[in-house]
Amino acid sequence: MNSTPLSTDRMLGALLRLPSRAIVRRIARDLARAGHDDLSPAQFVAFQYLPPEGARTTELAEQAGITKQSMSALVRALISQGYLERLPDPTDRRASIVVRTERGWEIERIARTAISALVDEWRDALAPGQLDAGIEMLGALADHLDAQEETERG
Amino acid sequence: MNSTPLSTDRMLGALLRLPSRAIVRRIARDLARAGHDDLSPAQFVAFQYLPPEGARTTELAEQAGITKQSMSALVRALISQGYLERLPDPTDRRASIVVRTERGWEIERIARTAISALVDEWRDALAPGQLDAGIEMLGALADHLDAQEETERG
DNA sequence: TTCATATAGTCAGTTTAGCTTACTATCTGG
């Protein structure tokens, strides 16, 4: 089939990107089916990092690893689409708190359901325990990368 | 630390993106150290899908999952930077075969070394066998997704 | 108290990496 057997190491990037893509596509599909066809992948990500109680644009940008200008643009679009709204921060007049509207909560529910259904499919398709072991590894790896970054900054 | 404990499912996208980013950054760092600071992440990807014996632009595009126009642009840039060259396809006068130059092979070696060093670091940082089990899971998952796509098209 | 500096957010402009539509040149099967 494959004319060139590439090493696992070399293909690791691709192996990581594949399921990532599949998740995004599945969420997009389910959202579109529910009539929400106006959300881009980047907008999902913004949503993903927004805690239930809301957050400042700058906090959100940090979490997502993009600039505050980029996050600002994402948030602006999501507000104009009716998914988010801004509340003034009572403790700081420069800032505002971005929170979900009811419409925003609906997205959240659909996305959650879509992901957990997809993960269940994957769990069934693989050897017992394999998926969860892999996810655990990714979690441990994320912790390691976090710690790494910490020491590099400090 | 984290004010909102998000479910593993919900964060799976992020968990997958994190190591992916780390790989790209590490390769970029090592290439820059060797004086190759003119390569973009997208160009790495093009490189990644190019077999040793070379390939047509269209084949490359299919492999990478982008349009032939996008791949054409990537290849054009890589040629002008001296990393690739075009050889006429002796069997088809419409086509040409894209192959690495010596400079291109050097990139290849640096990237390979960078990835395997990074993967070794990760292997050491995690529990014994954990990383490799996870990579194996990703491989199995990739196979599943491939099969899935196959049946959806067929 | 005031002032220097830091922070939240915006505005304007640029870059990157993809896309679609339309085209030329060549190949191939009926």
Add this chain to the structure above:
DNA sequence: CCAGATAGTAAGCTAAACTGACTATATGAA
């Protein structure tokens, strides 16, 4: 031999990031 199919290019568009410069507000220290 000709009607598609295929390899590749051209032109123009869009999404999503970036940098640099700016305003308004907060805050710590003299």
